[in-house]
Amino acid sequence: MTNESTTIPTLELNDGRTIPQLGFGVFKVDPAETERIVTDALEAGYRHIDTAAIYGNEEGVGRALAASGIARDELFVTTKLWNDRRGAADTRAALGESLEKLGLSHVDLYLIHWPTPQTVSPVETWETLATLRDEGLTTSIGVSNFDERYLPAILETGVIPAINQIELHPQFQQRAATALAAEHAIAIEAWGPLGQGKVDYAATVIGEIAERIGASWAQVTIAWHLASGRIVFPKSNRRERMDENLAAAGVQLSAADVAAIDALDQGAAGRVASDPAEVN
Template sequence: MVTPAITLNNGVEIPQLGFGVFQIPPADTKAATLTAFEVGYRHIDTAEMYGNEKEVGQAVAESGLPRDEVFITSKLNNSFHAYDDALRATDQTLADLGVDAVDLFLIHWPLPDVGDYVETWRALEKIHADGKARAIGVSNFQQAHLQRLFDETDIVPAVNQIEVHPYLSQNPLREFNSEHGIATEAWSPIAQGDVLDDPVLGKIASEKGRSVAQVTLRWHIQRGDIVFPKSVTRSRVEENFALFDFELSPEDVAAIEGLNKDKRRGPDPDTFNWVPES
């Protein structure tokens, strides 16, 4: 089946459900990505930081799928925020992936105390103008970070990829994104497994005859998030794809919304300033 697509603010269409390769070792990435393609995924989310772009590129090449049928997202590593460094790093990403352009390229973290992410964003604007990314966006940006981009640069990000799950619903930031035409992508959509034992989600899953993971991912889909679960297990990859033949009721959605604890599994973007050693 073809998954629903969301139209980004520059007209590019992105599949709402994708396959993430975060924490998949390079040695396992090609096989896992090929499995995802076999199941039906056409959106792959990788990053320079993950160290597996080459293997994603190999899977794309070996899949036999036309390039325009696979949506590829990657992200700029934290050590390449300087303007010229960002340009060089993007060229390396394209070489590693074996493509002329990615569909979406993101600043991975704002790193507010390390460098000027506005300068980094101007580099992404150049990358977009040069045709090396069909759309550009950010990841882990808070409202204040986004507002600086609105005030000081020309292109509004197409996407803000942020941590979102039932224990961190992020509704104020999601609403801010929406008000400015920015699509929200949800990373860690099941809180790295923290929600799988939740009794509220378990009750809804039992009533629907579905897994807790499916219910959680369906919640993301119905609220308009772009989501990309990851797994190296084929049965789980298939399960995570089977989200479009059932719906959550308004009461189900309200119950899940009520689970919010503003509890992060990952770093706080306002204080996270980690840069990998070169």
């Protein structure tokens, strides 16, 4: 998969499937604009699209995919189960609704969106995802926002997620969660990979690296994620920014550059979005 001279790397997951390491996210994308924006992303060269039931824009994603003419096996589509759907029957129904909206017979990755620790245990829901995978309704399964506090309950089922999608950016690197994932060969997807506009990374060493190598601060940050072996899917409503983000796959950082960005980690103090403990 290329955008002019840029090749999008892929990673092999622990279930033997492959995933494009750089994708396109549609969090907070207006449903009325989703078809146009995803069409632009596909034309730019993205083949990995990340959506969720709660985003309310699965239908727009589906229309863009259908109109693109891109073969289904060249696409990687992720959606997520929202917090008000739990248990075998409700989980199955929710995936069916998402597939109908997306216009697909299966998704490539289905995630439990949040652990919701103050509500029902996620175990039955997780085991249902495994059944749906075995039935071919999703190719891979995983979780989202299951840090080191919540992932162990999933691991105890013996069904290991292919992916854990968590907030992760230079000042919040979730080292305990990523270490636990690594023990089980669970790939990390970084959401909010640029800090959701709440961190001035251009004023850090990232900006210095960007100036030295002739890239944008966002490209340097994306390249850092890629060099660290994570999957990342920045979003933008603007075609020129989509192109810029995609070109980050061609940005090469030195080991010293990666280490300098690693040193920006602030631990829990660096979180800019919701703590999974508080999302129920």
